[in-house]
Structure formats: C-alpha cells, structure tokens
Amino acid sequence: MDRYPPIADHGLVGDLQTAALVSSQGVVDWFAAPRFDSPSIFAALLDHDRGGYLRLAPERPDATCKQLYYPDTAILVTRFLSPDGVGEVLDFMPPDRTRTATDRHTLVRGIRAVRGTVDFTLECRPRFDYGRAEHELELGENGALFRAPGLDGHLQSTFPLERDGQDVRAKVTLRAGEIGGAVFTVCASGGEAPAPPTVDGLNGQFEDVALFWRHWLRQSHYRGRWPERVHRSAITLKLLTYAPTGALIAAATTGLPEQVGGERNWDYRFTWIRDGSLSVRAMLDLGFVEEATAFVHWLTDRLREREGKEEEPLQTMYRIDGNPDLPEETLDHFEGYRGSYPVRIGNGAADQLQLDIYGEALYAVSQGAEIAQQASFEGWQAMARTLDWFADAWDRPDEGIWETRGGRQDFTYSRVMSWVALDHGLRLAESFRRPADLERWRKARDAVFEQIMERGWSEQERAFVQHYDGEVLDASLLLMPRVGFIAPRDRAWLSTLDAMDRKLVSDSLVYRYDPAASPDGLRGSEGTFSMCTFLYVDALARAGRLSQARYTFEKMQTYANHVGLFAEEIGPSGEQLGNFPQAFTHLSLIMAAITLDEALDAEERR
Numbered sequence: 001m002d003r004y005p006p007i008a009d010h011g012l013v014g015d016l017q018t019a020a021l022v023s024s025q026g027v028v029d030w031f032a033a034p035r036f037d038s039p040s041i042f043a044a045l046l047d048h049d050r051g052g053y054l055r056l057a058p059e060r061p062d063a064t065c066k067q068l069y070y071p072d073t074a075i076l077v078t079r080f081l082s083p084d085g086v087g088e089v090l091d092f093m094p095p096d097r098t099r100t101a102t103d104r105h106t107l108v109r110g111i112r113a114v115r116g117t118v119d120f121t122l123e124c125r126p127r128f129d130y131g132r133a134e135h136e137l138e139l140g141e142n143g144a145l146f147r148a149p150g151l152d153g154h155l156q157s158t159f160p161l162e163r164d165g166q167d168v169r170a171k172v173t174l175r176a177g178e179i180g181g182a183v184f185t186v187c188a189s190g191g192e193a194p195a196p197p198t199v200d201g202l203n204g205q206f207e208d209v210a211l212f213w214r215h216w217l218r219q220s221h222y223r224g225r226w227p228e229r230v231h232r233s234a235i236t237l238k239l240l241t242y243a244p245t246g247a248l249i250a251a252a253t254t255g256l257p258e259q260v261g262g263e264r265n266w267d268y269r270f271t272w273i274r275d276g277s278l279s280v281r282a283m284l285d286l287g288f289v290e291e292a293t294a295f296v297h298w299l300t301d302r303l304r305e306r307e308g309k310e311e312e313p314l315q316t317m318y319r320i321d322g323n324p325d326l327p328e329e330t331l332d333h334f335e336g337y338r339g340s341y342p343v344r345i346g347n348g349a350a351d352q353l354q355l356d357i358y359g360e361a362l363y364a365v366s367q368g369a370e371i372a373q374q375a376s377f378e379g380w381q382a383m384a385r386t387l388d389w390f391a392d393a394w395d396r397p398d399e400g401i402w403e404t405r406g407g408r409q410d411f412t413y414s415r416v417m418s419w420v421a422l423d424h425g426l427r428l429a430e431s432f433r434r435p436a437d438l439e440r441w442r443k444a445r446d447a448v449f450e451q452i453m454e455r456g457w458s459e460q461e462r463a464f465v466q467h468y469d470g471e472v473l474d475a476s477l478l479l480m481p482r483v484g485f486i487a488p489r490d491r492a493w494l495s496t497l498d499a500m501d502r503k504l505v506s507d508s509l510v511y512r513y514d515p516a517a518s519p520d521g522l523r524g525s526e527g528t529f530s531m532c533t534f535l536y537v538d539a540l541a542r543a544g545r546l547s548q549a550r551y552t553f554e555k556m557q558t559y560a561n562h563v564g565l566f567a568e569e570i571g572p573s574g575e576q577l578g579n580f581p582q583a584f585t586h587l588s589l590i591m592a593a594i595t596l597d598e599a600l601d602a603e604e605r606r
Contacts, residue, residue: 002023002025003048004045004048004337004338005023005024005025005027005029006575006576007256007337007567007575007576007577007578007580008561008562008565008567008575008576008580009023009024009025009561009562010022010023010024010029010030010561010565010580011024011067011069011076011078011091011563011565012074012076012236012239012252012565012580012581013074013075013076013091013092013093013107013239014074014093014095014239014240014252015093015094015095015096015105015106016095016096016238016239016241016242016243017034017035017036017096017101017102017105017242017243017244018031018032018033018034018035018036018038018093018105019031019036019093019239019240019252020042020091020093020107021045021252021253021580022076022078022091024065024066024067024078024562025055025057025065026055026056026057026065026078026080026089027044027053027054027055027057028042028053028054028055028091028107028109029042029043029044029045029051029053030042030043030044030045030046030252030253031043031054031107032269033105033151033186034101034102034103034104034105034186034187034188035101035242035320036240036242036249036252036269036320037249037267037269037270037319037320039128039129039130039132039345040052040127040129040130040131041126041127041128041151041153041186042054042126042127043127043130043131043334045253045256045337046254046255046256046331046334046335046336046337046343047131047333047334047335047336047343050127050131050333050334050335051127051130051131051334052125052126052127052128052131053123053125054107054109054122054123054124054125054126054184055121055122055123055124056089056109056111056120056121056122056182057078057080057089057120057121058080058082058087058118058119058120058121059119059120059121059171060080060082060084060119062082063080063081063082063087064080064081064082065078065079065080066078066079066080066081066562067079067562067563068562068563069232069563069564070090070210072213072214072217072231072235073092073209073210073213073214073235074092074095074209074213074235074238074239075090075091075092075206075209075210075213076090076091076092076563077089077090078090078091079114080118082118084116084117084118084119085113085114085115085116085117085118085176086113086114086115086116086118087111087112087113087114087118087120087174088111088112088114089109089110089111090108090109090110090111090112090181090206091107091108091109091110092108092205092206092209093105093106093107093108093209094106094108094205094208094209095209095212095213095243096243096244097212099243099244100244101244101321103186103187103188103191104185104186104187104188104191105185105186105187106183106184106185106186106194107183107184107185108181108183108197108202108205108206109181109182109183109184110179110180110181110202110206111172111174111179111180111181111182112174112177112178112179112180113174113175113176113177113178114176115176116175116176117173117174117175117176118173118174119171119172119173120171120172120173120174120180121169121170121171122157122161122168122169122170122171122172122182123164123167123168123169124144124146124155124167124168124169124182124184125167125168126146126148126153126167128146128148128149128151128153129148129149130331130334130345131331131333131334132333133148133149134148134166135147135148135153135166136166137163137165137166137167137168139161139163139168142156142193142196143155143156143157143161143193143196144156144161144168145193146166147189148189149189150188150189151186151187151188151189152186152187152188152189152190152191153184153185153186154183154184154185154186154187154193154194155168155182155183155184155185156182156183156185156194156196156197157170157172157180157181157182157183157197158172158180158181158182158196158197158198158199158202159171159172159180170182179199179202179203180199180202181197181199181202182197183197213235216238217231217234217235219286219287219288220234220286220287220288221285221286221287222234222285222286222287222593222594224593224594224597225593225596225597225600226553226557226593226597228564229557229560229564229589229593230286230589230590230593230594232563232564232565233564233586233587233589233590234283234286234288234586234590236565236581236583236586237279237282237283237291237583237586237587237590238288238291239252240252240581240583241291241294241295242271242320242321244321245294245298245320245321245322246291246293246294246295246297246298247271247276247295247298247318247320247321247322248271248275248276248279248295248583249268249269249270249271249320249583250268250269250270250271250272250275250317250579250582250583250584251268251269251567251568251578251579251580251581251582251583252268252269252579252580252581253268253269253579253580254266254267254268254269254343254344254345254579255267255331255334255336255337255340255343255344255345255579256337256340256567256577256578256579256580257336257337257338257340257577257578258526258527258568258569258577258578259340259526259527259571259577260337260338260339260340260571260577261338261339261340262340262526263340263341263342264526265336265337265340265341265342265343265344266344266347266349266579267326267328267344267345267346267347268347268568268579268582270317270318270319270320270326270347270350271298271317271318271319271320272316272317273299273302273314273315273316273317273318273357273360273361274316274354274356274357274360274401275583275584275587276295276298276299276364277295277299277357277360277361277363277364278360278363278364278584278587278588278591279292279295279583279587280292280295280296280363280364280367281363281364281367281591282587282588282590282591282594284367285590285591285594286590292364292367295364296364296365298322299361299364299365300365300379300382300383301322302314302318302322303361303379303382303383303386304378304379304382305322307382307385312353313358313386313389313390314357314358314361314386315350315351316349316350316351316352316354316357316403317347317349317350318350324350326346326347326348326350327346327348328344328345328346328347328348329344329345329346330342330343330344331343331344331345349399349403352398352399352403353396353398353399353408354398354399354400354401354403354414355394355396355398355414355415355417355418356398356400356401356411356413356414356416356417356418357417358386358390358394358417358418358421359416359417359418359419359420359421359424359483360417360420361421362383362387362420362421362424362425362428363417363420363424363483365383365424365428366424366427366428380428380434383425383428384425384429384434384435384436384437387421387422387425387436387441388437388440390418390421390422390444391422391437391440391441391443391444392444394415394418394421394422394444394448395447395448395451396408397409397410397411398411398414400413400414400466400467401413401414401476402476402512402513409466409467409468409469409470410455410467410468410469411466411467411474412452412456412464412465412466412467412468412474412477413466413474413476413477413479415448415451415452415456416452416456416477416479416480416483416485417483418448419445419448419449419452419485420483420484420485422441422442422444422445422448423445423484425441426438426441426442426445429441449485452464452485455468456468457492458471461473461499461503462495462496462498462499463495463496463498463499463500464477464480464492464496466513472513472514473496473499473500473503473504473513473514474512474513475500475504475510475511475512475513475529475532475535475536476512476532477496478500478510478532478535478536478538478539479535480493480496481493481539481542481543482535482538482539482542482591482595488539488542488543488544489542489543489544493543494543497539497540497543500536504532505536506528507555508533508551508552508555508556509528509533509556509559509570510528510529510532510533510535510536511526511528511529511532512526512529512532526569526577527569527570527571527572527577527578528569528570529568529569530556530559530566530567530568530569530570530582530585530588531568531582531584531585531588533552533556533570534553534556534585534588534589534591534592535588535591535592536552537549537552537553537556537592537595537596538588538591538592538595538596540552541592541595541596541598541599542595542599544599546596546599546600546603549596549599550596550600553592553593553596556589559574559576561576565580565581565586566580566581566582566585566586566589567579567580567581567582567585568580568582568584568585
C-alpha cells in the first residue's frame with residue numbers, strides 16, 4: 001500500500017449525504033460521516049499513520065490494479081490481476097431516497113473472484129474525529145463494533161474477522177465465481193446493529209443501487225459528442241449534492257494541496273454560492289430540473305434568513321444545512337498529503353467580502369422558467385430587497401472570486417457579476433411582472449457597466465484586467481460573454497482572449513492569474529486551474545474559434561483520471577492537484593461541452 005497514492009488515483013462513491021474516496025489499490029483513505037462536512041473516520045490521505053483507512057484487496061503486492069465505474073452508475077469496480085487469478089472489489093453506498101438527514105450511512109465493499117483463486121486481505125483501522133478520538137473495539141459473532149464518542153462504526157463481513165489491537169484484520173480465499181464482502185456502517189452511539197451481510201443480500205443491494213443511478217441518468221437530455229464525459233460529470237455533481245437540502249459542496253475532501261508541500265490547503269466540503277449557482281445552468285441544460293430547483297430554493301432561504309439584519313445579505317459559503325459558521329482551524333497532528341502542512345478544516349474565506357456572489361445568485365434564479373415561476377412571493381420580495389440594497393452597495397473593493405488573502409481590490413470580475421445581478425433582476429421583474437424599483441436597478445446597472453468599460457480595460461494589455469489598479473489578467477473574466485456582459489465576438493473581447501492566450505495559457509491549460517504579478521497573500525505557486533480551461537473552451541467556441549476550442553477540450557480530457565474525474569488543478573507534470581473531485585471543474589466541463597456541441601452543430605448546418 002502506497003503511503004500516499006496520487007490524488008487522481010481514486011474513485012468516488014457516495015449516498016447523497018456523504019462520500020468516500022477509494023484508491024485503485026482498494027483502500028478507502030477518505031470518509032467523513034454522517035455528513036460531507038463531518039469529522040473524518042478514514043483520512044489516511046492526509047496522514048497515513050494517524051488518519052485511518054479501510055483496505056480490502058488481494059494479498060499479492062505484484063497484482064495489477066485497474067479501476068472503472070459500472071456503466072452509468074456510481075458503483076466503483078476495482079480489479080486486481082495476478083498470475084493466481086483475477087479479483088474484483090465493488091464499492092458503493094446505497095443512496096438516500098428520503099431526503100431526510102440521517103446519522104446512518106453504509107459503505108458496501110463486495111468482493112468476487114473472476115478467474116483462478118484470489119486471497120483477499122481486509123484491514124479496518126478507523127480513526128474517528130480526524131484521528132483525535134480514541135475508540136474501543138467489541139468483536140463478536142455478528143462482526144466488529146468500533147465505539148467512539150458519539151459515533152459507532154459497525155464492520156460486518158461474510159468471512160471471519162480477527163482482532164488486531166483496537167482494529168480488525170481478516171483473510172479470505174475466493175475461487176472463480178465465488179462472492180463475499182464487507183459492510184461498514186456508521187451511526188450514532190447505541191444505534192441498532194445492521195444484519196450480517198449475505199451473498200444474496202449483497203447482490204440485491206448492487207442491483208438496487210445500479211437501478212437507482214441508471215433511472216436517474218435517463219433524465220439527461222444530452223445527445224452530444226461526449227456522452228460518457230458529460231454523464232460522468234453529472235453523476236459526480238449529484239454525488240456532491242446533499243440531498244436533504246439540495247446544497248452542492250465544492251469538493252468531497254479537505255486539505256489536499258494546490259502545490260505538494262505548500263500551504264494552499266483548504267477545506268472544500270461546503271456550499272459556495274458561486275459554485276452552486278453556476279451548477280444550476282449546467283444541470284438545467286442536461287434536464288435535471290429537480291436538482292437545479294432544489295439548489296435555488298436553498299439559495300433563496302439564505303436570502304430570507306438575513307432580512308432585517310445589519311450584515312451582508314449573503315456570505316461566500318455555508319455549511320450544507322445553511323449554517324453560516326465555518327471557523328477555520330488547523331489539524332496540527334496531521335502531516336498533510338505528502339507533507340503538505342497545514343491541514344485545515346473549516347474555511348475562513350466564509351467571512352470574506354465577495355460581491356460577485358450576488359450576480360451568480362441572480363444568474364441561478366433566472367436560468368429557467370421552471371425555476372423562476374416556482375419562486376414564492378416571499379422569495380421574490382427577499383430578492384428585490386437585496387437588489388434595492390445592492391444598487392447602493394456594489395461599488396466597494398472586495399477579496400474577489402479567488403479568495404485572495406492579500407487585501408481588497410476593485411476586482412473587475414466582481415463588477416461584472418454586480419452588473420449581472422442587477423441586469424438579471426431587471427429581466428426577472430419584467431418577465432414575470434413582479435413589483436420592483438426598476439429605475440433604481442437600471443441606473444445602478446448602467447453605472448456598473450460604464451465603470452467597467454472605463455476602469456477595467458487596460459490599453460497597455462488591450463484587455464480587461466483583474467482589477468482596476470493593475471495590468472494582471474484573470475481567467476475568471478472568461479465568463480464575460482457567457483453571462484451576456486459582452487458579445488463573444490466584440491473586438492474588445494477578442495483582444496482580451498488573445499491576451500489570455502499569451503499570458504495565461506500553457507499548452508491549452510489555463511492559469512487563474514499570475515500570483516507573482518498579483519500577490520495573493522500566500523506562499524508558493526499553483527497549477528493550472530481546470531475550471532478555467534473549460535471556461536476557455538466555452539469562450540473560444542462562442543468566439544467562433546472552433547478548431548482551437550475542440551482541440552483544447554479533447555486535450556483536457558487526457559488529464560482526467562482513469563475514471564473520468566478531475567481535481568481542482570493540473571500540476572507541471574500533468575498530475576492532479578487540490579481537493580478531489582471538484583464540482584467547479586465538472587460543471588464547467590458540462591457547460592463547455594454543450595456550448596461546443598451547439599457551435600459545431602451550427603457550423604455543420606451551414
């Protein structure tokens with residue numbers, strides 16, 4: 001077992017309330033429960049010795065490992081090929097169908113011998129509360145019970161388990177055609193123990209979970225050129241959505257580095273207004289109206305709950321249940337992925353001022369009649385009062401989309417999204433004949449536009465720039481044509497695109513900005529930002545540069561991992577960096593694919 005496998009060397013399984021990472025070596029090295037943002041139970045990915053893991057794999061260290069998803073599902077198949085035989089581990093979590101928050105979650109690990117004879121080894125070494133809580137083991141006929149403060153972990157299997165201190169080991173030999181498995185269930189202390197697994201029961205659960213995902217995916221309208229990539233991204237977004245509230249988390253993990261050995265290690269298991277709002281368009285375009293609507297309802301609840309309070313109507317991010325408290329702390333006892341310290345939980349950027357979120361929020365609400373028509377009058381009133389306030393509050397420096405910690409600036413992207421907030425508010429009011437101070441909003445919108453054109457443009461670079469007091473380029477501005485601020489073939493925009501080609505693009509991969517030219521208050525560097533590369537594809541396609549757009553999109557697919565997943569960034573040697581998998585990357589992949597499909601179809605019709 002590698003101490004720290006590559007970040008990309010994992011698949012994701014989940015039940016729509018939490019998720020686990022499984023390496024291609026058969027190791028669950030990340031699992032937090034009972035929610036995405038709960039303390040970890042297995043976190044060997046952040047500290048091999050202290051984090052805990054659940055390994056189920058053949059004994060032979062020379063076995064070749066292969067991993068894939070069972071088609072059109074979130075069931076992960078890890079295959080081990082050796083001279084003695086071929087074995088498989090099938091990982092999945094029965095998905096939440098009730099949309100009711102629960103403390104009980106089950107990770108199923110089925111095993112089978114496909115050819116020959118396979119000797120499997122199991123090691124279960126949970127480390128509750130990020131490895132800070134001790135546990136006691138009770139081992140009996142029905143399996144193992146790990147007792148920790150406030151939480152129980154039940155491990156049951158179709159084969160005998162052996163004590164290893166306060167942990168568990170086991171060995172089992174399967175011959176071709178034989179099936180077995182182990183089930184890890186977490187629940188509140190004193191919760192009822194699950195029934196021991198049986199071969200028939202494991203087969204039944206597998207079929208049930210496969211049916212769930214295939215039934216869900218049949219809603220997709222996508223008929224374009226990249227169905228496997230697009231549908232894998234859609235399933236990933238669904239896996240990163242907390243079913244009880246409809247909130248989308250940014251990524252399944254915390255603390256994975258943007259530079260190995262560096263300090264840019266953040267907790268992404270929360271709901272960013274920005275990420276969730278942009279996912280609405282991606283999901284609607286695919287036909288997943290229910291998911292898009294659920295997030296918008298979550299979003300309007302956030303607007304309503306702060307009405308009448310002397311604070312910003314929205315903050316950058318929240319917990320999945322809408323809780324705004326995300327205090328940031330460091331896990332000093334964890335060494336971090338390959339020594340990438342500090343490991344942080346919580347996120348201090350929640351308290352930052354990021355004005356772009358109001359644009360993304362209104363962009364989400366206005367994306368489809370299916371959503372806008374469902375908005376309650378009370379919801380509209382909350383939005384209208386927010387825009388009344390925003391019409392007077394938009395002209396302020398902020399920390400910007402990238403959550404820099406180097407001081408506030410007049411970021412151009414924040415102003416663009418301020419324009420979007422007011423413009424889309426006007427569209428909603430006029431389309432659905434809702435009461436609104438249209439003149440006030442219109443005056444503010446036009447003032448934002450004029451300011452951007454006057455101060456956000458650099459004659460030196462012949463491009464729109466990151467903020468008003470510099471000449472640095474910023475890839476977030478690739479969204480300008482998509483949100484309607486500027487025509488995609490406007491001369492000023494094409495010139496900006498050319499400047500980005502020169503300054504931010506490296507072999508088709510796109511950097512967010514140059515931290516050396518625009519200090520962000522953090523040490524170290526980072527890789528190219530995968531979401532920005534897909535936004536670049538989108539912008540190229542809209543600009544009519546279809547050959548370049550398609551080649552860039554196809555090249556980007558070569559950086560996906562073996563099961564089609566992306567982290568946040570791509571490093572200098574093509575390695576994936578940052579938290580994994582990242583929702584922003586997958587939703588922008590969907591957006592880029594749909595835009596590119598439409599542009600290519602239009603060209604073929606000419």
